[in-house]
Amino acid sequence: MKQKSITIYDIAREANVSSATVSRVIAGNYPVSEKTKKKVFDLIEKYDYQPNAVARSLTKKESKMIGVILPDITNPFFAQVFIEAEKYALTKGYTLILCNSMNSSELESRHLRVLSERQVEGIIFMGGRINKTHPEVSEINELKYVIEKIPVILVNGRMETLECPSISTNEAKGIELIIDHLVKQGHTKIGLIGGMTGITTTDIKVEAFRQNLEKHKLAVVDSWQIYSGYDVKRGKEAMEEMLEVNKHNLPTAIIGINDLVVIGALKLCHQKKINNFSFVGFDDSELTQNSIPEITSVSHPYNELGEKAVDMLIKSKTTDSKAENLFIDPHLVVRESTI
Template identity: 30%
Template sequence: MRPKLTDVAEKAGCSPTTVSRVINNYGYISQKTKDRVYAAMRELNYQPNTLARSLQGKQTKMIGVIVPSITNPFFAELVAKIEEQLSDDGYKMILCNAEQDSIKERQYLRMLEANQVDGIIAGSHNLDIEDYRRFGLPIVSFDRDLASSVPIVGSDNYQGGCLASQALVDAGCKHIYFIGNPNKTGNPTFYRFEGYADTMAKANLTVHTARSAFYESPSAKAAALKELLASERKIDGVFCSDDMTAILLLRVAKNLGIKVPEELKVVGFDGTQLIQNYEPDLATIVQPIGDLAGMLVKLLYERIADPSKPLAQNSYLLPVKLLKNQTI
């Protein structure tokens, strides 16, 4: 006899309402209670009635998308493009905003498992492949190398680093700083830094770095940028690893009376439509967001159709381009 929600509630020692809230990630539920509910679901092999696949193995037509920050314009635009593609194909999307929290990301994975999504597009950087493999769902990764069995789609971050840095060199800059996190191997920012460093070496220029991770508050980041510009007056060029940091830098430079581009030249990275519309002067590296979304969805469909099929290739790097504007 197929288990019911009430069976799960009885085994977990809680009410059916609590089980429903856990499944749908609604309201506050203690982690201890969540763990009991998920354990009961696994032991009983329970599938939520509202979204479960039929006994014939039909799909739920739902996809989970996990991103690090929905407030970041790049991820907001990428998610919008993914949702548009999924909707056109008859799928619904469950969006999970993991932030920089591994516990939250793991909870989202449990929720997606409970709702029996057909597959996952993972773009966060908190967990490794073992956490995803345990749930046994088809997965495609954005800008994150999980495993040889998981296709990864991303922009050519190294090429972007080279393009941005070369633009500053060509503009006559001699003291060029990279602002971002150059230390985390596997992170997109690391490859942008590698492109910057190699370009500096070819131009016989010194590598300068100033760490500025995107999860820091804008006020803290602005204070750090102010300290940098005020103390390092030789800076004449900056490659920022994202556009939001570049915009903050321009604001700080203006407050300090530093003229852009006469005294300081700046290049960002991402090139979302929002930034192009509201900060049209910013020179930036443009990622092909529409193409990235299309490739992620296409590859996920292939994994859903046949998860055991060998990959034609593991990594898909899409080209970026330099958008030259008034800041260089």
């Protein structure tokens, strides 16, 4: 026979006190006599009573839930940051709620509304509108409205008009590490493929790419920098364009805006039986170690991004200090594709 669930009213009845008194004992922030406390706690232990989490959250104004909005959970970067944040949040007693916007601004808006209505204690936001060079005014205002109600932490993105904490990888430093490495390997003709103009992470990498070529007094050839997108298919297309447009003057090393783009470029070269390029990715996802050849790639500080995002959110609940914007340097993991 199934045992009846013990309620706060059962505890109150057996302790011969009101349910409000039991609530006060559990909350621990109201004066209750030591004798009554002991009686209530003894019964809680006797019946292994677990206070309802929702009711407790209403009393304490704490849900211990953090919303995470990201554009594409299949993208290795977003997935890895989420995993690191979730592992760390659990050690702090928090649960993460994943909201995948599928690269839709409308879905982002819906997630923002639902999360703020469901009393999460804050939101960690990645990708989407915070990576647009020129976001819509409505997108800015919508996020601003949410920030006035609950803390929001931005990961690898910014909205210049918002006073909002953020944490980012220093992606310009990542490109610098790549080009320094390629130059040491003897490359003087370097190309860049993937990404989209108007997306801040791409714009940062493209600008750093050109600046670092100039720093090393290397040629900046417009046709060696090709926008295409962020997935394997777009990588294949970009590499095909690179080969077609630069038939008589190809670079010897290719940088991908991320690892997926490099995988696509490698697939095309394999199909065409071309193996005279060095390739470097960005993100250091698991794909880099399972590719042939294994891919040299810039590694984000995933642990720090996830953990500090959670810490910043928890801190922002209790402080009105000026929003901080942290930048963390990545490192380069050298593998077969550039050796």
